[in-house]
Amino acid sequence: MNRITPEALYRLLPAVHRLRDADEGEPLRALVAVLAREGAVVEENIEQLLDNLFIETCADWASPYIGGTIGYRALYEFEGADISNRAEVANTIGYRRRKGTAAVLEALARDVTGWPAHVVEFFQTTATCQHMNQVRPAHHLTPDLRDPLDLEPLGRAFDNISHTVDVRSIQQTRSRRSLGGKHNFANIGLFLWRLIPMPHIHVPATEWDGRRYLFDPLGAPRQLVNLPQPEQSITSISRPEHVPGDISRRTLHADPSLWYGPGRAFEIFVDDQPVPLAHIQACDLSNDGPGWNHSPHDAIPGNNAPVRVDPALGRIAFPLEEPGEVRTRFHAGFPARIGGGQYNRASTLKRHPGQTLIRYPSPDHPNLQSAIDAVAPTGGIVEITTSDVFAESLAIAVEPDVELILRAANNVRPILRPPAAIQITGGAESRIVLNGLVIEGFPIEILPTGDGESPKSMTLRHLTLIPGLAFTAAGDPQSPGATSLAVTTSGLELTIDRAICGPIRMHESTNADIRDSIVDAAALPARNSAEGLAISGPSGEGDPAGALTIVASTIIGRLFARSFPLVSNAILHARTTDGSAPVRALRRQQGCMRFSFVPQASVTPRRYRCQPQLAIDQAVATAEAKAGGSITAAERALIHSRILRRMRPGFEAQSASQPAYAQLRLASPLEIRTGASDEGEMGAFHLLAAPQREANLRIRLEEYLRFGLEAGIFYET
The missing domain is CATH 2.160.20 (Pectate Lyase C-like)
Known part of the structure; x- marks a missing residue:
């Protein structure tokens, strides 16, 4: 649609009026400019009305109305979080066509919560006697203890090792560190990554000595995390390279091309020239007395002079003293976009x-x-x-x-x-x-x-x-x-x-x-x-x-x-x-x-x-209602001490150099994790609306989970 401009509208007037207007100081041109401005507002509104017919271009307020035409049930709304229901509305019909499949549950968890997700069907990792007409050669009863790469994700999202059946409810298991209640034929696990892969693009590395460097320009140890890669299709299940998980030494050693290079998790530059992939070697560079393990190492002729990288500590070891400027590009996890960072402000x-x-x-x-x-x-x-x-x-x-x-x-x-x-x-x-x-x-x-x-x-x-x-x-x-x-x-x-x-x-x-x-x-x-x-x-x-x-x-x-x-x-x-x-x-x-x-x-x-006083008052009121009157001072003191021992915030980490700094533990009291005015968590990460995201996901699981299955939500970070 052509834009209405003051000049274009003015040229539509007869020349005689424009000439006379010029003689009088162009008051007519000024009036036309006002009309053009208001016309542009009307024109833009018409274009927006057309855009509001499509979920890809509509305004945020129009998304629920478009969803209403296909029977979409709106979820709880919350302010401050950087997610919307647009993606879910756009994919609703596709989700319903593949309702109950693992791929849909994974995409649904990602759209509803805004967090990367991975779905596990636990019947595939439950130890069973196989039927001879349907043999699964990769489904071993016991793991190969000589393969540490398969043992590394034990108990986590990408655990492929068989486990004995556990008949406890999967919904009672919240921590990824607990194996109880997971492995059963009717259980589905949804693993979520809450930490954001914060980018550090073209930053100067911290020099330890002429050969050794740290990824972090602040000189702190940093666990490198993956930059999630897009999945190939909507019917696929995510793999480690599709989620912002920690990069371990073994996974980097197994296939450096998954994690290193342009568009990948990290890269090393010397005088703005990237170190070739063939030179990258995973290594344990942890402390060994005053020095580092396996460092310094000498350049071996014909060995491409490997540059050793420890992704768990964010350390780099060159074979020789590096005279050029060393810079890095990497990603480190953090709960929210607060503090100084390379994110959108x-x-x-x-x-x-x-x-x-x-x-x-x-x-x-x-x-x-x-x-x-x-x-x-x-x-x-x-x-x-x-x-x-x-x-x-x-x-x-x-x-x-x-x-x-x-x-x-x-x-x-x-x-x-x-x-x-x-x-x-x-x-x-x-x-x-x-x-x-x-x-x-x-x-x-x-x-x-x-x-x-x-x-x-x-x-x-x-x-x-x-x-x-x-x-x-x-x-x-x-x-x-x-x-x-x-x-x-x-x-x-x-x-x-x-x-x-x-x-x-x-x-x-x-x-x-x-x-x-x-x-x-x-x-x-x-x-x-x-x-x-x-x-x-x-x-x-x-x-x-x-x-x-x-x-x-x-x-x-x-x-x-x-x-x-x-x-x-x-x-x-x-x-x-x-x-x-x-x-x-x-x-x-x-x-x-x-x-x-x-x-x-x-x-x-x-x-x-406010907690813990609210919990104490409620417990005293419950005890008095049960007793039919006032309780003794000793009983009050017992309630008081019992609640104070339990009612305190617990943090995943309290050091500012750690990825989960000041993030509430899942084991923290529910009264603190959901005790804010909007039933969100108290504290600095209230803006993430984590409890509301989880509640919305549970609502959607009731609609999309196949009858007879039970789902549990597990947080990887």
Whole structure:
């Protein structure tokens, strides 16, 4: 359809009117421009109405209506997750034609949850006596103990070893580590991968010495994960290369071409030239005293000088000292797109008309500080366009009533490694935004100017301030408990959105808004982080921070604040050993805590449906109803202690270098995993809506699972 433009519409008028209009200053042209603009709106609406007839092009709101024409039953809707029902509606007819097959169940699980899936029909791996008319030569009663590659996935999604029958219900088995209740003739297993394969594209490797390197530019050990490849047909069942599973040493050794190369899971470059596939050799490069196993190794003539790779630890060993620059492309798992990362942040990278934009690196600016100084007086944006490490001193000083934005370009993850703390100052009504960065080695300090002025606001969005400032070679915090963000100026409005941060020290007059983020006290060992001090005043113990608004976030460590205006859908994982309050507010009359985990003995504003107090109150009420009256103090104390032992969050990992960092265990109490205001999980990964995805999948299984079969859902990650 031709677009209605002001010029085209104006040319339709007779020439005599256009000539007269030109003599009078073209008021008619201005009127036609208004008509053309409104006509374009009508035209676009007509085109959208046509697009809404097709599931591939319709607006999101139209998907259920198209599904209604074929009897599609809508599922529970939830905000924040990056999935929709479009794919399921588009495939509904195809699913129904192949209803009950393993391929349909796998595709259905993938469309409904948005997670990669693999379906296992457990009758194929249940030990049986075979019928002589239907012999399955590959179906062995016992495994080959000399083949470690087949034994490696034992008990997991791609386990092909026969098991004895287990008549327990498969729906009672939730952990992939448990074999009970799986293997039976009527059982179907749906294995799901929740961790996202986060890309690290063309990043500098960390040099250990002249021969040895780490994939991770932060110097932490990284388990490499697969970049899922598309399946060949809709009737096929996924294989390991189709899901974002961990790459092991044995699987890499068995077939490097599945994991290495363009479009695959990882690749190594020397001076921007890829290392050939023939040179890649899987190897165990774990620690051997002060060195690595099987490293260094010598180049053997005629052996193509193998480059040894350990995918379990993210390590590389060259045969000789490598004079060129070593860069890598790899994928590592993480639960959600928060913190600095090479993912889509386009919605947060808006630019106002007339706003200055400087892209760095640039020949016009010798260093990053020069680019910042160029926009600081009048305001603007400094955008870093490469995923490099920038080891230079930085100081940001913003003039009054000016906004300065320092950000990473979309799908870029720059690492700032300054030799000293990044000091930020600003005049009255100034605004500073940091977006998409990773800051290593030193904290951010927000200071008053020489005249005592303070910025109006500071926003940290999609940012990583490494808990513990940096990682050791083992992935532990380099400086346990060290402050990541220090706010010594007064009257600041601090916003932390989808960020990962270490301990925060802030002035009592600071108002902080923390959303979809993780704040970690970063103790060593990690299990003691709950006893560390996560958020407090500038001097630490005994000094309160300002007003804290915490929404859908995970705080690991103790908190001491002036007030809590709102705490919602959050996990405050804190404990003390001396009997003091792990979470404490000076002003208890202000604010509210709702649908959150708040430790017992905390001094806080009023709580609404917070754990573990809610579970204690419900258990006491149940006991009183059963007894027909009040219960004794001893019975109350018994209920109290029993619930406190059980009702606490458990995390898959508490070290920021681990893939499942701050992800709730499946063994965590159901009251925490589904205790948010929308029946989602509490904490930073509330935005993933994991319980709602699982509930939707169970609803669909009732419709598509063949009669007589029973399905279980298992999480591989």
